[in-house]
Amino acid sequence: MGTGIRVLTLLFLVGILLFSTKSMAQNEELNNLWKTANTAYNAGQYESAILDYESLLKQRKDAWIYYNLATAYFKQKEEGKAVLNYMRALKLNPELSKAKENIDFILHQNGSKLPLENSLFLIRWYQYLLKALSANGWAVLSLIMLTVTALAFFLRTKKQLKYANRWLAFGISMTVLSFLLAFFAFRENKMENKAVVFQNNTFLFDSEKKGKVLWILPEGTILEISKQKRKGLVFVTLDNGIKGWIDLNEVEMVSG
Amino acid sequence: MKIVYLEYFCVNLFLGFKPMRYLKQLFILFLFLLGNSVSSAQKVSIVANVSHQPVVVGEDFQVVYTINNAVRGIDFLNPNFVNFTLLSGPNRGSSTEIVMDNTGMKRNELVTYSFVLRAKQTGTFQIKGAAIRVNGERIAAPNITVKVVSSSAKQHNDFPDFPDDDIDAFFKRQQQLARKMLQQMRDFQGDQEPLQEVRPNASELTIEHINDNIFLKAEVDKLNPMVGEQVNVTYKLYTRLGMSMQPAGVPQLNGFWAKDDEVKDMGQAHQENYHGRLYNVFTLKKTALFPQKSGQLTIDPFKASGWVNVLENNGYSYVEKRVEKELQSQTVVLNVKPLPASPPSFTGGVGIMNLMVTTPKANLTTDDVIQLKLKIHGAGNLDLVEAPKLVFPSGLNSLEPEIKDSIGELMPKMDGYREFTYNLNANAAGSYTIPSFDWTYFNTDENAFRTITINPITIVVDKGSGKAIAVTSTPQVNKFNEIINLPLIENSGAAPLFAQWYFWGLVLLPLVFFGGLSYKEILKQSGLSNHKNIGPDKIAQQRLAKALGLMNSNQNAEFYEEISKAIWLYLSEHLQIPLSNLNKQNLEQSLQRKGLAPQLINDTLNQIEHCERSLYSPFYEKTGLANSYQEVSKLIQQFEDVFKRK
Numbered sequence: 001m002g003t004g005i006r007v008l009t010l011l012f013l014v015g016i017l018l019f020s021t022k023s024m025a026q027n028e029e030l031n032n033l034w035k036t037a038n039t040a041y042n043a044g045q046y047e048s049a050i051l052d053y054e055s056l057l058k059q060r061k062d063a064w065i066y067y068n069l070a071t072a073y074f075k076q077k078e079e080g081k082a083v084l085n086y087m088r089a090l091k092l093n094p095e096l097s098k099a100k101e102n103i104d105f106i107l108h109q110n111g112s113k114l115p116l117e118n119s120l121f122l123i124r125w126y127q128y129l130l131k132a133l134s135a136n137g138w139a140v141l142s143l144i145m146l147t148v149t150a151l152a153f154f155l156r157t158k159k160q161l162k163y164a165n166r167w168l169a170f171g172i173s174m175t176v177l178s179f180l181l182a183f184f185a186f187r188e189n190k191m192e193n194k195a196v197v198f199q200n201n202t203f204l205f206d207s208e209k210k211g212k213v214l215w216i217l218p219e220g221t222i223l224e225i226s227k228q229k230r231k232g233l234v235f236v237t238l239d240n241g242i243k244g245w246i247d248l249n250e251v252e253m254v255s256g
Numbered sequence: 257m258k259i260v261y262l263e264y265f266c267v268n269l270f271l272g273f274k275p276m277r278y279l280k281q282l283f284i285l286f287l288f289l290l291g292n293s294v295s296s297a298q299k300v301s302i303v304a305n306v307s308h309q310p311v312v313v314g315e316d317f318q319v320v321y322t323i324n325n326a327v328r329g330i331d332f333l334n335p336n337f338v339n340f341t342l343l344s345g346p347n348r349g350s351s352t353e354i355v356m357d358n359t360g361m362k363r364n365e366l367v368t369y370s371f372v373l374r375a376k377q378t379g380t381f382q383i384k385g386a387a388i389r390v391n392g393e394r395i396a397a398p399n400i401t402v403k404v405v406s407s408s409a410k411q412h413n414d415f416p417d418f419p420d421d422d423i424d425a426f427f428k429r430q431q432q433l434a435r436k437m438l439q440q441m442r443d444f445q446g447d448q449e450p451l452q453e454v455r456p457n458a459s460e461l462t463i464e465h466i467n468d469n470i471f472l473k474a475e476v477d478k479l480n481p482m483v484g485e486q487v488n489v490t491y492k493l494y495t496r497l498g499m500s501m502q503p504a505g506v507p508q509l510n511g512f513w514a515k516d517d518e519v520k521d522m523g524q525a526h527q528e529n530y531h532g533r534l535y536n537v538f539t540l541k542k543t544a545l546f547p548q549k550s551g552q553l554t555i556d557p558f559k560a561s562g563w564v565n566v567l568e569n570n571g572y573s574y575v576e577k578r579v580e581k582e583l584q585s586q587t588v589v590l591n592v593k594p595l596p597a598s599p600p601s602f603t604g605g606v607g608i609m610n611l612m613v614t615t616p617k618a619n620l621t622t623d624d625v626i627q628l629k630l631k632i633h634g635a636g637n638l639d640l641v642e643a644p645k646l647v648f649p650s651g652l653n654s655l656e657p658e659i660k661d662s663i664g665e666l667m668p669k670m671d672g673y674r675e676f677t678y679n680l681n682a683n684a685a686g687s688y689t690i691p692s693f694d695w696t697y698f699n700t701d702e703n704a705f706r707t708i709t710i711n712p713i714t715i716v717v718d719k720g721s722g723k724a725i726a727v728t729s730t731p732q733v734n735k736f737n738e739i740i741n742l743p744l745i746e747n748s749g750a751a752p753l754f755a756q757w758y759f760w761g762l763v764l765l766p767l768v769f770f771g772g773l774s775y776k777e778i779l780k781q782s783g784l785s786n787h788k789n790i791g792p793d794k795i796a797q798q799r800l801a802k803a804l805g806l807m808n809s810n811q812n813a814e815f816y817e818e819i820s821k822a823i824w825l826y827l828s829e830h831l832q833i834p835l836s837n838l839n840k841q842n843l844e845q846s847l848q849r850k851g852l853a854p855q856l857i858n859d860t861l862n863q864i865e866h867c868e869r870s871l872y873s874p875f876y877e878k879t880g881l882a883n884s885y886q887e888v889s890k891l892i893q894q895f896e897d898v899f900k901r902k
Contacts (some may be wrong), residue, residue: 020576027744036742040716040741068739094752105736139753143762150770157777186754199392203331210331250392 018208030059040066046072063093071102080198080252083220087191087254088238096187106220114215118241130181135189138182145175148191195236197221202251206245208233214244223251272463300325300390302397304383305541311375316343320370321386326350335386337373341402360515368837375404401520458574460496461567468533469496470564472585477668480591484637485607486701487545488667491558491585494528494535495512498565498576501583502539505559511549513640516790517542517666523685538784544666546606546637550594557585595698599705603644605697607636607669611644611708616680616715623720626680626711628690630657633673636700638663643676644695644710652688652715654680685719796826800885807881813871813882819888820867823860826892832900840864856894864888 019230039050051067056062070085085097085108107116118124134143149171156164200219206212210231221238228235235240307318323330334346346369369386381404386397461469475490493501525536526677540558549551564581567574586856595606614629632641637660648654648714665670682688690713699706755758799822806815831846840861847857866884 025736026428031744038739042741062743062744064740064742071737071739074736099739102736102737136753139759143759146763150766154770154774154777156779157774182754188753189752201392201394203389213333 009129026059029058041068041072041075042077044075046075050076061088061092063099066092067096067099070099074102078219080196080200080219082106083222084196084198087194087196087222091189091254094185096232097104098183103222107222109206114217114238115242118239120241123241124198130185130188133181135185135186136184137183138178142175142178142182145171149175150166159186191254193225194254195223195225196254197223197246197250199250200245202237202246204238204242204245204246205233208235208245209244210245217244217246225251225253257696269617271780274571278418279391279670280468289689300327300330300388300395301536302386302388304386304397306400306402310405313375313378313404313406314372316372317402319373319383319400321369323367323369323388324364324405326365327390329390330367331389332369333385333387333389335371335383337371339376339379340373340383340402341376341829343372343374347371350486354721375402378404379408382402398518399651400698414816421785437670448763454641456879457566461574462569463566463577463579466497466564466579466581469493469566470581470583472558472560472583474558474585474588476555476588476590479588479592480593480594481547482606482698482700482703483547483550483595484640484698485547485740486607486637486669487547487590489538489543489545489555489588491541493538493540493583494530494562495538495564495713495828496533496535497598499562499581501560501581503558503563504507504561504582505557506541507556509545509555510556511553512545512547513637515639515670517543517544539875542667546640546704547590547592553590555588555590557587559584565657595704598698599694599696599707601645601694601707602698603642604639605632605638607634607635607638607697608635608699609641609697611639611695611710613710613713615713618716620682620715621718622682622685624681624717626652626715628678628680628718630676630678631673632675632695632697635669635671636697638670638674641697642667642672644693646678646693647691648680649688649690651683651686652690653683654738660671667697682715682717685717687714687716766776793826793896795829799825800889800892803888806827807885810881812881816867819884820871823864823867823888823891826895827860830895852895852898856891856898859887860891860895863891 006167009108017214031057031161037049037206040046040052041049049072053072054063057069058066066089070082070089071084073079083103086103089096089099097193118127149168152161152164155161156168161167169230197217197219200220202217202221203213203215204215205212206214210233217238223236223238226235226237229247229248232248234248234251235243236246236251237243279372302321302323303647305320305322307320319335321332323332330345334347349368349370351364351366351368365462381402381721383400383402388397397533399810407742424701439704459465473494475493477488479483481487491507519539519542528537529534540560559582561580562580563578565576568577609632610633612633614627614631616626616628620626629645630644632638636885643657643659645700657676658678658695660675661672662675663670692710694707694709696705698704698753725874799818803818803822805813806818824835827843827847828838831838831843831850833842833846844857847860863884866887869886
C-alpha cells in the first residue's frame with residue numbers, strides 16, 4: 001500500500017516535469033512568433049502581423065493576441081474585424097480596458113449618424129451603472145455587501161445596533177442589487193449572442209419582409225442576436241436599444 | 257459564396273463519378289461558372305427610363321429601372337412617387353444578354369423593375385430615392401425628371417414627343433419631319449440641281465465627302481478664360497448619314513478641374529443648320545471645365561467609332577454602302593489668362609459670389625457644441641473655394657470645418673453654395689470674440705478682386721453642467737491604444753470571479769458564520785433556555801417558597817398543589833420527560849433506571865400519594881402542613897445530592 005502511493009507520486013511528479021518542459025518549449029515558440037508579429041506591426045507591416053497573430057490564435061486563444069490582431073485590423077481599416085476581435089479579447093479577459101477604449105474609439109470615429117446611446121434614460125443609467133464596475137468588481141462588492149448585511153443581522157439579534165431594521169433593509173437591497181449587477185455583467189461578458197456588423201453600410205430593416213430600411217449600420221456595430229430568424233434575416237437589438245432585422249450573412253458572432 | 261457553390265457542385269459530381277455521363281453537365285457547369293465569374297467582375301449599375309416625355313395630366317406612363325450586370329442578392333428600394341398615382345408595380349422582370357466579342361464571352365444579367373404611374377398635376381417633378389443594394393453597397397439610381405403638362409399645352413408644343421405606342425401620331429410626325437427637311441434642303445440647294453427624290457444631291461453623300469457629312473465637334477463657350485473661370489465644352493455629333501457610333505475615347509482633361517453635366521436627351525437628335533446644311537445633331541457630352549493654371553491648355557478631342565451608310569454610284573444610280581468610320585473632334589486650345597496678384601484673403605473663388613455668416617444661437621454653455629457657419633453662395637468655381645482664413649481666440653477649440661456642397665445648375669454657370677461649418681467648444685465660461693476677417697474672391701463680371709469683410713463675432717458662453725460633454729464626447733474617445741508589446745504570458749485572462757468555486761465559498765462563509773452566531777443568540781434569548789439557566793432545583797425552590805407562604809396563611813389546598821408541583825416539575829426536568837407524559841408508574845421506572853436508592857424512590861412516591869390524597873380526599877387525615885413541607889424539602893435536597901454527585 002505504502003509503496004504503491006510512493007510509486008504513484010513519483011509517476012505524477014515525472015508527469016508534471018515532462019509536461020512542463022514540453023509546455024515551456026511550446027511557450028518559447030509562441031513567444032517568438034508573438035515577437036515577430038509585434039515587430040511586423042511596429043514596422044507598419046500590418047498584413048504580415050495579422051497572419052502571424054492568426055496562426056498564434058490557432059495554437060492558443062488568448063486575450064492579448066486577439067487584442068493585437070484587432071489593432072492590426074484597425075490599421076488596415078477593417079473596422080468590422082477589429083471590433084469583432086476586440087470583443088473576443090474582452091470575452092477572454094473583461095479587464096482589458098484598452099480593448100474597450102479602442103472599440104469606443106472606432107464606434108465614435110466612423111461618423112455614423114447612428115446614436116450610440118440608448119434613448120431611454122433608465123436603460124442608459126442602467127448601462128452606466130453596469131459599466132461603473134467590472135464584472136469582478138461587482139462580484140467583490142456583492143461579497144462585501146453580503147458580509148456587512150450578515151454582520152448587521154447578527155448585531156440586530158444581539159440588540160447592539162441602532163435602527164437595526166433600516167440598516168438590514170439597506171444591506172439586503174444593496175446585496176441583491178450588487179449580486180444582480182454582478183450576474184448581468186458576468187452574462188454580458190460571456191457575449192453569447194453578441195455579433196458584429198461586418199459589411200459597411202449594412203441595412204437594418206423594420207421587418208423580415210425588408211419593407212423599410214430603418215438605419216444604415218456602419219462596419220463594427222455591435223448587436224445582440226435573437227432566436228428569431230426568418231428568410232436569412234435575424235431580429236437584432238443594438239446596444240443603443242434600436243431593434244430591427246438584418247441579413248445574417250452580414251454579421252459575425254463573437255463566440256463562433 | 258461562389259466557392260461554396262463550386263465545392264458543392266464538385267462534391268456532387270465526384271461522388272457518383274461516371275465520366276462520360278457527366279461530361280456534358282461538367283461542361284455546362286464550367287460555362288456557368290465562367291459566365292458567372294465574368295459577369296460578377298463587372299460593375300453593377302442601374303439606369304432609369306421614362307416611357308415618354310412630356311406626360312399629360314391623367315395620362316398613364318411607365319418608369320423602368322434597369323439593373324445591368326445583376327448578381328444574386330440585390331435589393332431594390334422603391335422610389336418615391338409623391339406627385340403621381342402608382343397604378344402598378346414594382347413589376348420585376350429579368351433577362352440575360354450574352355455577348356461574344358474578341359475579349360471573350362460576356363454575360364449580362366438584366367433585371368428590370370417597372371412602375372406604371374398616372375400624372376396628377378402639371379409641373380416638373382423628380383422621381384427620387386430608387387436605389388439598389390448589393391454586397392452592402394448602396395447604388396443610387398439616377399433621378400428622373402418628369403414634365404407633366406396640361407392636355408391643351410401639349411397640342412401647342414412645337415416638337416411634340418408622341419408616345420411610342422401611338423403609331424398614327426408617330427407616322428404623322430415622321431411625315432412632318434420629312435416634309436420640313438425636304439423644304440429646308442430645297443431652300444439651300446434647290447438652285448443648283450433640281451430635286452428628284454427625297455434624298456437629293458446624292459453625289460454629296462458619297463464616301464469622298466464623308467467628312468462633310470459626319471463629324472464630331474467640340475463647342476467651347478469661351479476661348480480666353482481666367483484661371484478658375486468656368487468654360488463649358490459640348491461635344492456634338494453632326495450627321496447627314498445613317499450611322500451607328502460608339503464613344504471610343506473620353507477626353508483627358510489635364511490642367512482642368514472638370515464636372516460633367518447630365519446629357520438629358522442622349523440619343524435623341526435635333527436638327528441644326530451648319531454652314532448652310534441641315535444636320536441631325538446628337539449631344540454626346542457636356543462638361544464644365546475650370547482651368548487650374550494659366551497659359552495654353554489643350555482640351556483633348558473626343559473620339560468615336562462605328563459604321564456609316566454612304567452612297568455609292570454603281571453607274572446607274574446611287575446605292576447605300578456601309579463603311580467603317582472613326583471620328584475625332586477638333587483639338588481646342590484655350591488661352592488661359594492668369595489672375596492678377598491676389599490679396600492674402602483670397603481662397604480661390606472665381607465667379608460672382610457672396611459670403612454669409614450664421615452666428616451661433618444665444619444661451620450657449622460650455623456643454624454645447626457651438627456651430628459657426630460660413631456659406632459662400634453664387635455662381636462660379638464653388639467646388640474649389642477654400643475656407644476663409646479664420647482665427648479663433650484661445651479657449652475656443654475648433655477642428656477643421658465640415659464642408660457641405662449644394663450645386664444647382666452646372667451650365668452655363670455652376671451655381672449653388674458651399675458651406676463651411678465650424679464646430680466649436682469653449683473650455684470655460686466667458687465671452688469670446690472671433691476677430692474681424694476678410695474673404696476675397698475674383699469677380700469675373702468686374703474683372704477684379706472683391707473683398708468681403710466680416711465684423712468681429714462675439715460669442716458669450718455660460719458655465720454648463722459639464723455632464724453633456726462627458727456624455728457626448730467621452731474623454732477616451734480620442735485615444736487609440738496601440739498593441740501590447742509585453743512578452744506573452746500564460747493565461748493573460750483569468751476566469752471571471754463569478755464562475756470560480758471559491759467565490760461561492762466566500763459567499764457561504766459570512767452566511768454560515770453570522771447565521772450560526774445569530775442562531776445561538778436567538779436560542780439564548782428564547783423562553784426555553786430561560787428555564788435551563790435557572791435550573792430544576794431553583795424551580796422547586798421557588799415553588800417551595802410559595803408553598804411556605806401559603807402554609808403560613810393556612811391555605812391547605814393551594815399549599816399541597818404547590819408542593820406536588822414542585823416535586824413533579826423538578827423530576828420532569830431532571831428525567832427529561834415532559835410533564836404531560838409523566839405518571840407514577842413511569843416515574844418509578846425512570847427513577848429505578850437512574851439507579852436511585854429504593855428507599856428514596858419509595859419516599860418520593862409516598863409523598864406524592866400523600867399530597868394527592870390531601871388534595872382530593874376530604875376524609876384523609878392531614879399530618880400537618882409543616883411536616884409535609886419539611887418532607888418535600890428533604891426529598892428534593894436528597895435528589896439534588898444524588899444528581900450533583902453524578
